Amino acid sequence: MRKVPILTTICAIIPAALSLSGCGSTAEREVTSARSPAHFRGTSFAGNPQYRFPIVKQGSKPTPGKPNRIYQAVTAPAPRSLPRKSPTKLLSEVKVRKDYISTSARGRRGAKSMRPRYVTIHSTQNWSSGADAWRHGLALKNSKLGKLSWHYTTDENVAVQHLPTNVTGRHADFDGPGNRYSIGIEMCEHPGNSRIRTVDRTAKLAAYLMYKYGIPLSRVVPHYHWPRHGRSPAHKNCPHFLLDNGRPGRKWRGFQAKVKGYHDDITKGGAAYVSR
Numbered sequence: 001m002r003k004v005p006i007l008t009t010i011c012a013i014i015p016a017a018l019s020l021s022g023c024g025s026t027a028e029r030e031v032t033s034a035r036s037p038a039h040f041r042g043t044s045f046a047g048n049p050q051y052r053f054p055i056v057k058q059g060s061k062p063t064p065g066k067p068n069r070i071y072q073a074v075t076a077p078a079p080r081s082l083p084r085k086s087p088t089k090l091l092s093e094v095k096v097r098k099d100y101i102s103t104s105a106r107g108r109r110g111a112k113s114m115r116p117r118y119v120t121i122h123s124t125q126n127w128s129s130g131a132d133a134w135r136h137g138l139a140l141k142n143s144k145l146g147k148l149s150w151h152y153t154t155d156e157n158v159a160v161q162h163l164p165t166n167v168t169g170r171h172a173d174f175d176g177p178g179n180r181y182s183i184g185i186e187m188c189e190h191p192g193n194s195r196i197r198t199v200d201r202t203a204k205l206a207a208y209l210m211y212k213y214g215i216p217l218s219r220v221v222p223h224y225h226w227p228r229h230g231r232s233p234a235h236k237n238c239p240h241f242l243l244d245n246g247r248p249g250r251k252w253r254g255f256q257a258k259v260k261g262y263h264d265d266i267t268k269g270g271a272a273y274v275s276r
């Protein structure tokens with residue numbers, strides 16, 4: 001039986017492999033022109049003095065009987081797992097509407113610059129008819145709530161933003177860290193407002209803010225988290241409908257799970273959206 005030189009086999013593969021890779025380059029032309037068996041007769045693949053593959057110079061030297069790594073690399077890239085949702089899409093679902101308090105309004109006077117480290121969740125405990133997010137915004141703009149201020153109010157329809165997220169509000173603990181480092185979100189409770197939809201919108205907003213400012217889930221906290229020195233009780237029962245007997249429990253964990261779910265949607269497996 002006639003021995004088929006290994007070179008013939010390898011060379012038959014090369015053009016096909018290269019055309020698969022789509023690199024119709026000098027390398028391919030040279031390989032094609034070098035197909036003549038006579039060209040290789042009596043020489044070794046690696047040591048052929050008459051012919052050099054330009055691509056061999058870029059990688060390791062091929063050895064007879066072993067496939068050159070350059071050809072093994074001719075494969076489709078592994079599929080990259082993308083997040084289920086883009087942060088922009090999540091934010092659009094929150095429906096944030098900016099309606100800033102003027103810098104001269106009482107709630108904003110004396111505000112300091114802030115780099116957010118926490119998100120603090122409240123509920124308005126305002127059961128007046130029509131006390132929706134827009135109405136709270138109006139009250140803040142007209143200085144009807146004294147020195148109080150916060151960043152967002154959510155209801156079943158919208159999240160109205162009252163302050164930029166890089167300035168402090170007054171919603172948690174007087175001059176404490178809750179005011180100095182946290183973004184405050186108030187959830188509406190007026191008659192007819194869907195609590196489920198309001199909580200859902202709030203969870204999405206919290207998840208987006210976690211993403212935007214690199215805030216961990218453990219720092220999305222209820223108002224209860226911040227002690228109010230000089231007040232009794234020091235820890236306010238707020239947001240009351242997400243607490244159990246006035247403190248974080250099963251309901252709060254349920255809310256955290258919701259926030260985590262939305263955060264996972266925009267970050268899990270997420271090389272595509274790591275930039276902020």
Ligand SMILES: [Zn+2]
Pocket residue numbers: 121122123171223236238239
């Ligand atoms: Zn509160």
